[in-house]
Amino acid sequence: MSQEWPLWEVFIRGQHGLNHRHVGSLHAADAEMALKNARDVYTRRNEGVSIWVVEAAHITASSPSDKGPLYEPSESKVYRHPTFFDIPDDAGHM
Amino acid sequence: MYAQMITSEATQDDPEKLTTFQARIDSGEKIEPKDWMPEGYRKTLIRQIGQHAHSEIVGQLPEGNWITRAPTLERKAILLAKVQDEAGHGLYLYGAAETLGVSRDELTEMLLDGRMKYSSIFNYPTLTWADMGAVGLLVDGAAIMNQVPLQRTSYGPYSRAMIRICKEESFHQRQGYHIMMKMAQGTTAQKKMAQDALNRFWYPSLMMFGPSDKDSVHSAQSMAWKIKMNTNDELRQKFVDQTVPQAEFLGLTVPDKTLRWNEDKGGYDFAEPDWSEFFDVIKGNGPCNTERLAARNKAWDDGAWVRDGLMAHAAKKRAAKLAAE
Ligand SMILES: [Fe+2]
Ligand SMILES: [Fe+2]
Numbered sequence: 001m002s003q004e005w006p007l008w009e010v011f012i013r014g015q016h017g018l019n020h021r022h023v024g025s026l027h028a029a030d031a032e033m034a035l036k037n038a039r040d041v042y043t044r045r046n047e048g049v050s051i052w053v054v055e056a057a058h059i060t061a062s063s064p065s066d067k068g069p070l071y072e073p074s075e076s077k078v079y080r081h082p083t084f085f086d087i088p089d090d091a092g093h094m
Numbered sequence: 095m096y097a098q099m100i101t102s103e104a105t106q107d108d109p110e111k112l113t114t115f116q117a118r119i120d121s122g123e124k125i126e127p128k129d130w131m132p133e134g135y136r137k138t139l140i141r142q143i144g145q146h147a148h149s150e151i152v153g154q155l156p157e158g159n160w161i162t163r164a165p166t167l168e169r170k171a172i173l174l175a176k177v178q179d180e181a182g183h184g185l186y187l188y189g190a191a192e193t194l195g196v197s198r199d200e201l202t203e204m205l206l207d208g209r210m211k212y213s214s215i216f217n218y219p220t221l222t223w224a225d226m227g228a229v230g231l232l233v234d235g236a237a238i239m240n241q242v243p244l245q246r247t248s249y250g251p252y253s254r255a256m257i258r259i260c261k262e263e264s265f266h267q268r269q270g271y272h273i274m275m276k277m278a279q280g281t282t283a284q285k286k287m288a289q290d291a292l293n294r295f296w297y298p299s300l301m302m303f304g305p306s307d308k309d310s311v312h313s314a315q316s317m318a319w320k321i322k323m324n325t326n327d328e329l330r331q332k333f334v335d336q337t338v339p340q341a342e343f344l345g346l347t348v349p350d351k352t353l354r355w356n357e358d359k360g361g362y363d364f365a366e367p368d369w370s371e372f373f374d375v376i377k378g379n380g381p382c383n384t385e386r387l388a389a390r391n392k393a394w395d396d397g398a399w400v401r402d403g404l405m406a407h408a409a410k411k412r413a414a415k416l417a418a419e
Contacts, residue, residue, distance in 0.1 A: 002402045004199045007192070024258070025189045027198055029401075030408035041182050044175075045262075064129045 007056040008034040010041075012048035020052050031055075096149040096213045096237055097142045098304040099376065100322075102315035103134035119320055124250040127193040135319055140194050141210070142321060143252055147187035148205045148212035150180050152386050156220040157229060165223060169273075173226060176266050183259050190251040206391050214372060215302050217380030218294070224277050224284075228291035230270010232299040232337065238263050239333045240303070243323035252321070271340065278344040285345075292341060293349045297367040303330040305369060335361045 005027040011020035023042050028034035034053040042048070062070060078084050087094055112132060118125065125131055154177050161177065164170035188198050204210040215233055220226065241263065245256045277288035304310055304326040316322035341348050352365045374380070 002398065003405055004197055005401065005405065007198075024186055024255075025192075026185060029404035030411065033404065033408075040178075041185055044178070044182070061128065064126065 005029050008038075008053045009056050009059060010034075010038040011052040011054070012038075012042055013050040014048050015046075020050065023047070025056060028053075096240065096302070097145045098211070098213060098302070099310070100138060100142045100145065100316065102313075102319075103137040103141075107132045107134075116318065119248045119318075123248075124253060125248050126250045134315070135321070136194050138316060138319070139249055139252065139321055140191055140196050142316075143187050143191040143194075143255075144196070144201050144204070144210050145212060147184045147191060147201065148210060149216065150184035150187060151205075152212040152216045152390060153233075154180050154184075155386055155389055156216055156218070156382075157226060159220050160223060160226050163223070164226075172269050176230075176269060179262050179266065182262070186255040186258055187252075190249075190255045193251045202394065206387070206394055208378070208387070211376065212386075213302060214375045214380065215298050216386060217375050217382045218298050219382050221294075222287050222291060224273070224287040224291035225295070227270050227273030227275075227277060227288065228295040230266055230268075231274055231340065232270075232292075232295045233302070234263060234266040234270060235337060236299050236302045236333050238267060239329050239336075240324075246320070246323060248320035274344055274346070278346055288344070289346050292346050296349050297371075300330055300334070300364075300367045301369075301372045301375075303327075303333070305372070306366065309369075331361050334364050338362055 006029075007025055008028055008031075009025050010023050012023050013020045026034065026037050026041060028037050031053060034055075035051055038051050038053055043051070074080070111130060115125075115130065115132060115135075125135075157173060157177050157180075161170060161173055164173050188201060191201060192198055201210070205212065215236075220229065238260070241256055241260050245253055245260055247253045247256065274288055274292075277284045279285075307313075307325045307327040310326055313322050313325060317325075338348055338353065350365045352363065354363045355361075356363045375383070378384075
């Protein structure tokens with residue numbers, strides 16, 4: 001069997017100025033082809049104005065078993081949310 | 095459905111892990127690729143998503159048959175867009191399956207050598223232009239019935255692929271209905287063609303949901319894992335209830351003399367398809383099984399030099415770029 005085309009992850013920025021968002025993946029021989037294929041597969045209905053493709057092998061992902069150590073520290077820091085602070089209504093809009 | 099007769103794989107995992115896993119599913123959490131999952135869950139999903147993907151790809155053949163013979167340029171462009179969507183659906187689903195540790199080429203090869211199946215419906219021929227209407231109305235209609243609940247499936251990548259597919263699918267059904275409408279309101283000969291297409295595709299469409307619940311013993315585990323959301327009979331009933339009025343609106347007759355509205359159950363009573371035909375088609379003896387697999391094999395073999403050539407070209411370009419740096 002011949003060598004399989006590498007896997008690419010596709011990110012698209014839509015019309016409204018939001019961040020690029022992961023939309024899916026595809027196989028392509030190189031980056032140029034990955035972009036073209038992403039255009040054909042993921043923007044058939046005007047879903048985007050900008051495409052990023054990244055070879056999947058280059059992505060480093062956190063592991064689910066790290067969930068605790070990675071995210072627990074922020075759980076106790078409720079003061080990072082504006083709702084933590086009780087400010088009298090009379091102080092005006094804030 | 096697009097995935098028929100999927101047997102749940104047995105699982106021999108640590109019972110404690112299994113309990114935690116089931117609790118996650120019961121609470122509506124999504125399972126993601128790197129999460130721990132029972133071996134049976136992983137294998138069943140590969141089989142199911144793979145079969146679903148293969149169906150999207152093989153499903154392009156009966157419709158592709160009419161692209162060059164569409165009655166107008168507009169119809170041709172629409173059909174082309176529809177068939178192109180199906181290629182996309184196949185790709186989204188292969189992508190989801192690949193997250194479970196099987197490669198795209200492995201999946202393709204399992205289709206080509208018959209180790210994996212695709213939906214029985216695509217082993218029926220498309221004989222007239224009206225069949226494009228019947229396929230959109232019935233086949234895409236039945237697919238939607240199955241795919242809408244699957245948007246809530248427990249496996250994250252599968253669920254996301256389903257959401258994307260469902261967004262595109264209603265165009266398919268509506269373009270099919272539109273073809274049927276034109277034909278049904280056309281000349282006597284056109285109306286006859288529309289009726290004939292409905293006659294031929296009705297029972298094969300009912301088979302898409304798989305055997306009757308009383309004969310399909312494999313769904314309990316898949317339902318607990320939320321990779322099957324409804325029983326075969328539930329979905330078939332919903333499909334009949336939705337489709338009969340749509341056909342009647344066109345002045346067409348569903349080819350079932352026993353069809354009756356049943357006030358008590360709030361749905362139609364209808365005749366089951368011939369299940370022996372279904373099992374025969376699944377075994378490879380449908381009218382087009384050989385032709386479909388031959389077409390896929392030919393495409394794969396004929397494309398080999400292109401796949402290899404593009405890889406070689408990419409490697410050469412990479413090397414040239416490195417040398418220039
Ligand atoms: Fe589809
Ligand atoms: Fe479709």
